[in-house]
Amino acid sequence: MFEVKIAALKPYYLLTEDSFQFNVSARYTYGKGVNGIAYVRFGLINQEGKRTHLPGLENKTSIQDGVASITLPTEDLRGKAGKQSIPHMEGCNLYIAVTALETASKSFIQSDKT
Known part of the structure; x- marks a missing residue:
């Protein structure tokens, strides 16, 4: 069994920034990182x-030794939000959902964060 956590490098996301970066951590209950x-x-x-x-x-993306680093470009976010009729993202919260699949046993865990 393992757990998955999502941790942003900053506790906020300004749309004036080029991207939003965060890490996904996947660790077994005894502490070892998941691949x-x-x-x-x-x-x-x-x-x-x-x-x-x-x-x-x-x-x-690949999880190596329990860590995956992910970058969401702001330009991509704006483009996809516009296609969903969300022209003004100011005041919205970003929602992130992760499904982590362990390659050895094929077991998976889901996690989300706003």
Whole structure:
């Protein structure tokens, strides 16, 4: 069994920045890092709490020794939000969902964060 955590490098995301960076941590309950794949999905949550998935921003990256580093370019986020009729992202929360798949046993764990 293992757990998955999402940790942003900053506790906020300014749309004036070039990108948003965060790490995915996948560790067994006894502390050793997992090797596998992280499937990442993004969405926005508006002021009323409505969550909108942003198709096309999905990311698949390798988890090595329990860590995966991921960068979401702001330009990509703006483009996909516009296609979902969300022209103004100011005031929205970024939603991140991760499914981590361990390559050895093919077991997976899901985690999300706003």
